[in-house]
Amino acid sequence: MTDRPWLDMYPPEIPKTIDYDRIPLQEFLTRSGNKFPEKTAMHFMGKDISYKEFHESALKFANYLRTLGIEKGDRVAIMLPNCPQSAIAYYGILYIGGIVVQTNPLYTERELTYQMADSGAKAIISLDLLFGRITKIIKETKLEHVIITGIKDYLPFPKNLIYPFIQKKEHGIIVKVEHRGMNHLFTEIMKIAKPDPVSYDFNFDEDIALLQYTGGTTGPPKGVMLTHANLISNAQMCNAWLYKCEDGEETVMGILPFFHVYGMTTVLVLSVMSGNKMVLIPKFDFDTALKAIDKQKPTLFPGAPTIYIGLLNHPDLAKYDLSSIKACISGSAALPVELQERFEKVTGGKLVEGYGLTETSPVAIANFVWEKRRVKGSIGVPWPDTDACILGPESSEPLPNGEVGEIAVKGPQVMKGYWNRPEETAETFRDGWLLTGDLGYMDDEGHFYVVDRKKDMIIASGFNIYPREIEEVLYEHDAIQECVVAGVPDPYRGETVKAYIVLKEGKSVTEEELNTYCREHLASFKVPRQYEFRKELPKTAVGKILRRSLIDEEKKKMEQELQTS
Template sequence: MTEKPWLSMYPPEIPKTIAYDRIPIQQFLTDSSNKFPDKTAIHFLGKDISFKEFHDSALKFANYLRALGVEKGDRVAIMLPNCPQSAIAYYGILYVGAVVVQTNPLYTERELAYQMKDSGAKAIISLDILYGRISKIVKETDLEHIIITGIKDYLPFPKNLVYPFIQKREYGIVVKVEHRGMNHLFTEIMKIAKAEPVSYEFNFDDDLALLQYTGGTTGPPKGVMLTHANLISNVQMCNAWLYQCKEGEETVMGILPFFHVYGMTTVLILSVMQGNKMVLVPKFDFETALKTIDKQKPTLFPGAPTIYIGLLNHPQLAKYDLSSIKACISGSAALPVELQEEFEKVTGGKLVEGYGLTETSPVAIANFVWEKRRVSGSIGVPWPDTDARIVGPETTEPLPNGEVGEIAIKGPQVMKGYWNRPEDTAQTFRDGWFLTGDLGYMDDEGHFYIVDRKKDMIIASGFNIYPREIEEILYEHPAILECVVAGVPDPYRGETVKAYIVLKEGKSITEEELDTYCRKQLASYKVPRLYEFRKELPKTAVGKILRRSLIDEEKKKVEQLKTIS
């Protein structure tokens, strides 16, 4: 078998290997600020922020953190939607040499407490409406400082005056936090801190930039350690893949949340590296997205299949002009061919599927955007300097082409390991190869195909959801005897969460009561959308519940419905 057969298919514009910049990620912001000081870096709900203002604000944040005692290697959490403060905090944390801990604003107190304790975060920046949630768990953690901001802080006049009334109507609360003690106001930080350079001793290969939490089918969520080298290499690979895009001339749609590594890499880092404008959307809805595209004319639009499906099926689609879109790389779930073709027809741009994991920063494999287009069903070919192969259960030797095995990846974007989990790290690597847990095969040309997930992870609307976590919550309910959670086919979300439940004898509970119970314990996207009550669950001879047989049942139901229709 030819080693790396996919390289022969590379368009001449894509290099087979890249000389990566051995710099910290924040150097991209310094360089773009020097090169494009007055150019818009961030557009947010009508407000434009220049690269110089962005850069200076990040330095102010860094200096304030330093004054609070944050040092190189300390962890600082960001619990924000896509907004200027999120971008400023991200680069500010890196400027001081600290490690970003991205935290989903939808997390419940239980989920938040676990992540803060596991990461050992010293400080957190979050929205005012989330302050109550943080204050309830702070004593369980190492948090010493809470930095509070609000959406209104970066809204233009008069939106900034109106927004508090909208917030009270939507959330029923108005939070007022004073700038004292462990509580700090972002607006005050920007007033009192200085935009001075912050220096520390930097190690390109070893210094962590990010702890990105991902779950597992066994055990609690794990912090993926991504270094500056990991993220720099992946973003420069992405830049090489998008070779028709021009420095300083693109506008990037920032719908994917920064607390998802894909949004962070393709929007927050790539845009800054290239001196391009980010259009940030803090709360996604399809009509707002369509209006934003129509008005802001983004050329790059990283997203997930559910986002593109929703836009194409919006009843007002014809009212909006989407022709500015030049290229989209879709991630998080399989991209249907029909969706790709329809989206390209409507926009005139290109939509291709990419593949990766949090552990690969995240992209490892993708289809070509402009030439040698997608082979039906393929996730594409490995990126520059990335090796991939299909391996069996015992060895890293490649299986014959066409034979199904586990996808293994090696490259500079592969994580350093799991935070404080050497055993989990050791189990994930074999002879230097990262084992993805995904089953697939490779054809003779080097195209890769996903067959199934070895792990039981559910991907619904682009979110990674782990059944065991939900099962543990369900098992705590006094009425439940047995349960299993699985991802079942969903035409819109890709997959949706379904819980199969066996009740204790003499106990009863409704779907509505279970929904209320789960919403108190889990982020909304993890809550089961479907419940099925059974007298028993399928099991192996040793009593292990057969999740896969339940998934197969659901797939058969879908196929039967297709046959009938």
């Protein structure tokens, strides 16, 4: 594309193109380890870990992996919450040219078996609590080594002594693993391995750093191949976007899990690249988060709308100081305007919506943080060196401004492809454009708008209905804390609109009142025909509401009703 109207809106501080560092991703840890040796890299439940210790520990892990026969291109899985071991393992794997496979600790045996078998991982590092789950699936995978660690391993005294008793009380077990055979203890690795420099033949554009599995909403999860070039370019774009932030001076809230690409890039990779401090939260709850913000004074807080909503509606919010927060980029779901305004009023910082997907490492489009603030409803404009357009069903030519089609993206952060799935990779691209699966449009200035996921669009009585539009209206209602809108089966309309509602504490509203409210703001065919009030909504690890699981619930209900009728 030669017509990039959004570039005219860029503040002078944001470059239109970036000269990317063509180095291995792990080299940024080497740089920060040398530049900021005594600076805190990670704060974890009362313990500070310096960049010097972080760097040396990652090299120790790398050298130990070499003794196990792990070589360049081998896959090593990380199945950990946000803790120092997760970050150390991530960079240690990269130091030997390995490929990280991020794995959700909540995975069932079936999900874990699939991912380990599909990726061909040779080793996995995980929590002691999960050791039993791993041993049950080893025979169905190519796993040769299991590295075990525990939350207590990086707790300060006396927490490290008390934690095993808490673990036994909460989970009913204390797991003991011996350092022998295919089983290895992280604590022993840190004692016996040496922090020697490691080198290998490196190809910036081709070498894969990460296999990040998609959620599998359209079939089995796919391993997205993200190269060193992909991840470095996206992190340096992010750094350019946050131009008021200073290297080595920021503190980043690490609520988003590293096993999700959003947390991995905006917290882990960006912090290490910039020499900033990470405040790691292994198990998210709002009390812990508010206390950490109050004590650790984070300046950057990547998150998701549901996280910000939960914090703002916490009954003890007024007891905590959130004024340290300078900037937040919200992702994973649409950011309601009412939420943005309220959060900025409470914190004094800036909250903006960003847009992307696993296949774009993940950010491709975002609103400006400080200048030329958000146009209502817009996800923002493309980042430096990133092209975006709206494509029709078959054409490779962009649609005129204002017309709804599929959002397509090009840029250095776009994935290499899907692991061992050349046909699905080919289907995801059209003449070099990555097809996002999201419906949207672009205005004359270059702002992009998401109408909805292509697969979430509701077709009721022939009308195309976009859940996001209805959700925006519902979020503006004073009684609603969270909501999601889905198309559920309907024998007459094909699909009908249903809204799932979580009310704010102490607030109430009836279906009739909501119906009247929606009819004042929406065309009649868009107004929900059904409302369901819930205490909570199903979510992913990063707080994205699982619309699809609610639809599946409705389908199962209908099937049961048909069987009993």
